[in-house]
Amino acid sequence: MAASAPVFIDVDGSNIAVRQIQGAAPGVVWLGGYKSDMLGTKAETLAAWTVSEGLAYLRHDYSGHGESGGEFADGTISRWLAESLTVFRRFSKGKQILVGSSMGAWIALRMVQELRKAGEARVAGLVLLAPAPDFTVELIEPMLTDAQRRDLEEKGFFAEPSDYSDQPYIYTRALIEDGRVNRVMTGPIDTHCPVHILQGLADPDVPSSHALKLASMLPADDVTLSLIPDGDHRLSRAEDLDMLKRAVGDMVRRAA
Template structure:
């Protein structure tokens, strides 16, 4: 099945590809991971489910990802956060549930902070899959090799082979430095809404200990952590997708 063409939203001079299906609130907002796009398995599964349920569904590609303009290497958390907020403010109406995968969970947590700072309390729940908030500082920086540090210093980036694509992952000095300005795991995180985390114990990219640390920083909210013994980072197997839909469905019922 061919996806309907996206609409494009100009954010700071970059064309951001957006797909939005109207429907009832609470709507679902998908936030993808680092180097993933909005036509991935989880996003497409959620889109089909939202359509069946008559729920609004919003997703977009960050700059340098998927169908959006801009270069991947020019992206930072601040840049992608600004694009996510712009799409959210332009297309969403009423209560929303943010569903963030990997880096998308970091974007989701930062969105809640920025929206609440602006007096917007429309986030009714968070579903975070293999959440990777603060991954630049918590996971990338501590593991840097001498060669990678040299590349960052001399070239401004280093490359890592990807298990998911022929293209390598690129980590830039700008991404790492900007990440330090967006840290969420430095103290208690008040989301003011229920949070459900899905984490695979066979995740080679983001260890389960990272999800446990995140849970420990969410003391004021109703937090559920579901550990999937054989789940990997993608959580895209049929049983993982089924759990995702049940989790989002329960969050919708609760918020509705």
């Protein structure tokens, strides 16, 4: 299915690309990972699936990602969260299922907090793939080398080779400092909705222990944790995509 052309909206000076499929509620909202875009395999799979199910579907690229404007190195969790909330409020109606991949799971959990704070209780379910909430604090900071700490101090960033791109990953001091004020894994997390976590046990980027820690902080009676023995971080194989569609379909039925 060819993706329709995006529309663009200005959010705090960045031109944010948005794609929307009209359909029934509960709708599905895709939140991608760090340095990924909304035309990736999982996002496109959900686009085709929501069309077949007659459901609304919403996705966007964070600033500095994909088709959106802005510089990647200027991005922080706070900035990408603000963009995601603006898109959610402007383009979605009624109950929604948030589907967050990797960093997108962090954005999703923060969105729930901010929406509840504002009295907007429209998130009816969360599906989190290889979730990486608090990754700057939990996964990056403890592993920093002396050279990386020096780069952060002197240059304001450090670069790491990426397994998923020819371009290195850039981690800025602003991203890491901002990550500390957006932490969600500091105690019990009350999402006020069911949560389904999909985690590969062969994930080299986000260890399964991180998903288990997250699950332990969520209300047990509303959490499903699916561990995929040979699943990697992308979770983009045919069997992974089938599991994703089943998980989202189950959330939709529960919310209907």
